[in-house]
Amino acid sequence: MKTKTPHKIARQAIRPVLCLALLCQVAFFNAALPALAQKSDRKSLGHGVAKKSPKGQDNAVSGQRSAPAVTGTVNVSEVAVEQALAPAPSAPTSPKEIHAPLGTDSGGLLAPGGTPLRPEQLPNFAPAETGDAPQVPSPSFSTNFQALDDGLQFIPPDTHGAVGPNHVMSTLNDRIRFQTRTGTIINTITLNSFWASLQGTDPNPPATFDPKVLYDRFNDRWMFTCNANAQSALSATFMGVSQTGDPTGTWNLYRVPPAGAGANWADYPSIGFNRDWIVVQINLFTVSASGFVGPDIYVFNKANLYAGGSGAFTRFTGDNTGTALAVTGGTWTPMIDQDNTTGTLYFAQNWNSTSAILRISKLTGAVGSEVLTPGLTFPQAPNAWVNSHPLLGGGWAPQAGATQAVIFGSRISNNDARMQNFVYRNGTLWGAHTAILTTTPLAPGTTQSAANPSNHSGAQWWQLNPAIENNTFSAPLQFGRIEDPTANNCHNGSGATIAGCTQTGTFFAFPSIAVNKHNDVLIGYTRHSPTTWASAAYSFRYATDAANTMRDPLSFKDGEARYAKSGGGNIRWGDYSSSMVDPVNDRNFWTVQEYADSRINADATSRWATWWANIPVIAGPGDVVISEFRLRGPGGEDDEFVELYNKTDSAITVATTDGSAGWSLVASDGVARFTIPNGEVIPARGHYLGTNSDAYSLASYPAGNGTTATGNITYTTDIPDNAGIALFRTATAANFTLANRFDAAGSAAEANTLYKEGAGYPTLVTPGLNIDYAFYRDLASGTPLDTGDNFNDFLFIDTNGSCAYAVNCTSFDNTRRGRHLGAPGPENLSSPIVRNATIKSSLIDPAQSATAPPNRVRDFTSDAGNQSTFGTLSIRRRFTNNTAANVTRLRFRVVDITTFPVPAGTADLRARTSTTVVVTTSGGPVNVQGTTLEQSSVAPPAQPNGGGFNSTFSAGTITLATPLAPGNSINVRFLLGIQQTGTFRFFLNVEALP
Incomplete structure (x- = not known):
């Protein structure tokens, strides 16, 4: 915003x-x-600088400059009008199956040199779900609505979408839908029609698949990619960017042929961006036999695309050797930069599941002269996983039958462990992917067996340090699994089921991860079990939660019937999902997931559908600040107030993570002066006012509008002159900690750093002087200044321009240490x-x-x-x-x-x-x-x-x-x-x- x-x-x-x-x-x-x-x-947003590896990164490679084969445009609103006038196509006799993501050998590639880490060097983690025992609840969803239902044209939907400040865009294999943030449908068009202008000299319109869309909140633009013409010499990757922040308007489109065009075809695009680039990676396969060739990576100049430029890009094409430090292997998931600060773009691959490792690579260099360095480091998990699963009765994850009391014989496919999405946030990297798991966790270097077969799936997540560039094994910052260890689909380890076995537990698949400005995390996924139908769900963690843990899963759209759509005996699902932070406040979350819809045609036809959820979360540090205060006034030491300000563009509802009564404003003596009760709502960019009822003298300010400076809450215990104050998102004294602190303001004389930011504002030399003064955050930028330094942020004002500081108070020192003629201006909820x-x-x-x-x-x-x-x-x-x-x-x-x-x-x-x-x-x-x-x-x-x-x-x-x-x-x-x-x-x- x-x-x-x-x-x-x-x-x-x-x-x-x-x-x-x-x-x-x-x-x-x-x-x-x-x-x-x-x-x-x-x-200034700063610039990230990548460190040189100890080995000199002599494996870095340069790419080749290339240009799109075809460019075009599309106006979504115009296409929607045209399609509304055309007769609706009849549903096919059977839906077209979009091929499953082809295997790329990721999960079994060559491990790096060096020694794998010992267990004590790796994070301890606990599954987020253990059978039926509830732990800590994830926050509930608020707004939720259908994205798109089953058009009976394709399986699976390949669920994806993005959210902007005013629009929600859902992209599936058959259609694209544009909605308001409350779910009102604006337009729905076919996926093929969106890309029709890129047909070029092809004899037929493009047959598109695998769509993915992102919203760039830093530039108010949308970016969209997909592949076209599978297993064909006419294969291509399509790239589009909106011309404005309105995705229902005009887009600029670009067609990129794969490396070895004619002989190779492109599959499974992954998209990411940072401040300089938009990057799309696809997996190359031969047209003749669909044998894996290697990765193909396209690096676009983001500014050029946003300006409607030529779309020239740098191409990096790899091989299938599997060498640890080569451009090789499939599904290089590029990061989505949510900091907009770094000139480096990182990739994550599910590298070797038996060794329990990922592979991290990076893109650096000037725009147009990019350099790709594979194999920076290989983060290792405490336990291994299995890369993919056999088809057991059509898939892997169990589901209920006609009623939830009966287990259905057909299982739903969970695909494989390729990295689903990868996020750069607050200087660290986060990723999530499906993992095929065993009842007894596998030590790195071991595999499943008949005694310990793979028998369930979980959502695996990582937090990584991008500064590690050791070319070998490394420990993640955090690692966790959303897993039910009791889950069992009765797999015997050899592609068949165990006789007499009863399926149990909960399965999790197709996760997508999002991280907000506070390092709170949401992971959306599909949830399966033998007694339910496939449901849309998520798990959550606050940054203050115990490391390596997630809260309980929460379903936001329960499945409504059994699901059995298959292609070649494979009951297809996924192939991915999408979760993101809300661009309006960079705090709340959105996720779009697939679920099993109700059946039709006398219960003969099963259907998938997709559903959105908005998940509001508790405000975090910096969302609410102390914007103005004074600790005495003309009425004496009790003539004081503390004004709070909601810095965000959405309303904040007071709530706590520890179940306490609300948010406490606390002085440095550790005593709360007032507690804002849970449920109180502070408007977007609005204020909340606490006043000392013993002597507060500004209640009638301003004249004629006397209700906007009365206290929303009152207190009676004086806050001493020059003392520090802090606002905490808890009312529990034991939790008055830095992790729970919203903001603090204190003078240089305040010794307790929990109650001030930086060195503190200058100490008042005559604190007993009962003048009409206030400290307020500098508003010269339009909003209260908050740099994390009280000295820099607060100005001292009073109605006489008094000299009240101990130092640097000259006759015209109009600086933060100096004098300012002005007036207190307390504001409350109605201001x-x-x-x-x-x-x-x-x-x-x-x-x-x-x-x-x-x-x-x-x-x-x-x-x-x-x-x-x-x-x-x-x-x-x-x-x-x-x-x-x-x-x-x-x-x-x-x-x-x-x-x-x-x-x-x-x-x-x-x-x-x-x-x-x-x-x-x-x-x-x-x-x-x-x-x-x-x-x-x-x-x-x-x-x-x-x-x-x-x-x-x-x-x-x-x-x-x-x-x-x-x-x-x-x-x-x-x-x-x-x-x-x-x-x-x-x-x-x-x-x-x-």
């Missing part, structure tokens, strides 16, 4: 000006006053929300420049009694309501201003109340409404020196009774008294209800 930025009234940079004292007004005008524009909030993005400004007279009347008027009349010794500056702007709702309250907060104290050559501006005026524009006379300085002398805080930082102007004509309707505009003016002339800055946030 894009950060909302403040409206710019004047230039940000201060330029030195040479002028005579009596002519300084010229310098004032030289500070060009552009139209209200958004202040840049672009942040207006920043609406910079949806209430835009424009000039009241666009025919004139921003610095010319009537858009800006300089009045030289002195008015010393109203903080205007050198006159005033009146800035007039028009604000248009684009929120799609009635605005019932409108105000403007000063987030940056040149005000007392300032050096010579810099303007000293004071915010003032203004009255309505009628001005002449090029289009005729217009009313320009005055604005009221909300912090006025009629209600605390009194501002005898005029407004400054954190002061607010209200547009009083906008009320519940007289709202600003959607699409309507209001002209307002901001009056600034001038106490010293010079160059200046003046920035505002627009705040509104609802």
Whole structure:
């Protein structure tokens, strides 16, 4: 999501000006006053640097530059209209089977040199499900809806999808569906029609399969890939990117032939990206016999694709030798970069299941000159697994029959252990895949046997350290299995079943993993058992949960009937699934999974279907911050408040991971001052206010709007001056730890680092001075600054611009250690929300420049009694309501201003109340409404020196009774008294209800 930025009234940079004292007004005008524009909030994202391996990585290889064979475009909405007018195709007599992912020998390739790790060098792990015994529940889902049902055209669906800020896109082997985030269907089109423009010179339209789609939240674009024309000399890989953030619009499409085109064909695409590249890897097979040839990897310049460029790419083609440090083996799953910081892209392969190892490789180099280094390291699990399974009665995983009390004889295929998806998050790598398992765990280097046969499946997951580049065995950071050790499908180890055996337990397959900004993890998968039908489910872990563990599985769409669709005796399922973090808040999760739908045609025809779930999770560190506070005021030591702010673009519901009563605001004495109860909802970008009821003096602020600064919760125990405070996501004192801390604010004098960030804000030298002050997070970027350093983030303001620090408090030190004229501005749950993005400004007279009347008027009349010794500056702007709702309250907060104290050559501006005026524009006379300085002398805080930082102007004509309707505009003016002339800055946030 894009950060909302403040409206710019004047230039940000201060330029030195040479002028005579009596002519300084010229310098004032030289500070060009552009139209209200958004202040840049672009942040440096940094660059990851890969370490050189101890062996020098002399196995690194360069690729070949290539170009797509065909390019095209598609407009989804237009295709949807065309298909709606065409007659619906009749269902085939029997659905077409999309071939199963062909074997690539991954899972049995050559182990690296070196010594395998000993058990004590590897993580301990516990299965997430042990029979019927419940452990810790996964969080429940909220929104859930059907993606696509069985169109009776293909098996299996190859379930995949992605979620953006406004859309949900589901991609299956037969169709693509576009929905809102609540499930309302926008469009549904066929997969083949989406890619039709890439037919080129082929005699027939492309026959597409294996679709996968991702959403790039950093650039608001969608990327989509699939293969076409299986087992054919016309085989190709298709790549598409949306032209905008709307996937129902136009896409740019690219067709890439496989290496050895004509002789080879492409299968099972895997897609990932980082800040520089989009990477697609496919497995090459011969057209003549479908023998595995090797991997084919396409590295696209992401910026080029997003710009609608040529699609030129770098190709790396490997072999089937299985050598540990060669470009070889199948299914190189490229990472999905959720940090957007690294110039390296990593791949994971299921390398040798008997040795219990993966293989990690990397892509580096400049865009267009990429280098691929295979075999950086080989992460080893504590136990081995089996790579694939035989077909037992059609597959592997059991299911119930006509009723859930009867076991059905046919089993559902779980395919193999290839890596399903791979995520880079917070500097580490995460992956998930199916594992075929035995009752007694296999030690690395051992295989199944008649005495210990493979007999169930689990979802295996890893967390890895990308800095390890040792070319041999390494230990994962975490390793776990979502597994029921009691599960048994009665396999005898030789492709048959054990006579008299009864199937038991739960199976898990086709997992996909997602990791949020807090390192919370969700794994979605299909869940099978002999007494249920195939269901859509997931497991979850909070970052604070015990290492190597997941919480209990939770089904979000139970299967509705037995399933028996087969191709060649194989009851096909999968071949994969998709899970992702919610791009709106980077905290919640989405997953789309397959389940067994109800049967039709007098119970003769089984059906698959796919289902979405949104899983909201408990807020984590940094989601809610302490945004403003004071520890005394004019009413004495108990005249204090603590304001909290929801930094995210979605509402947060208070909940705890430990079952305690809520979130506690705690002082450094370890005593909670207040606890926000579970179930309380803090709006997106909204505030929550705690006040000391003994002496809090700001309850009637602002005048005429007295309900927006009253406490949502109160307390009575004073917080000492200069003491630290912290907000924890628990009410249990024993859990007041860094892992459970949302935020902290404390002075340099605070000794306990749990109650401050960084060195702390500067200590107040006169803490007993009962002034009208506050510490608040710098708002110059449009939102509260949060760098993890209280010194850098907080500004000290008071209504007199007082010098209250122990050090560096000069007469004009307008820095974080210095003095700032301004006013406290506590906000509660009912306060207006920043609406910079949806209430835009424009000039009241666009025919004139921003610095010319009537858009800006300089009045030289002195008015010393109203903080205007050198006159005033009146800035007039028009604000248009684009929120799609009635605005019932409108105000403007000063987030940056040149005000007392300032050096010579810099303007000293004071915010003032203004009255309505009628001005002449090029289009005729217009009313320009005055604005009221909300912090006025009629209600605390009194501002005898005029407004400054954190002061607010209200547009009083906008009320519940007289709202600003959607699409309507209001002209307002901001009056600034001038106490010293010079160059200046003046920035505002627009705040509104609802």
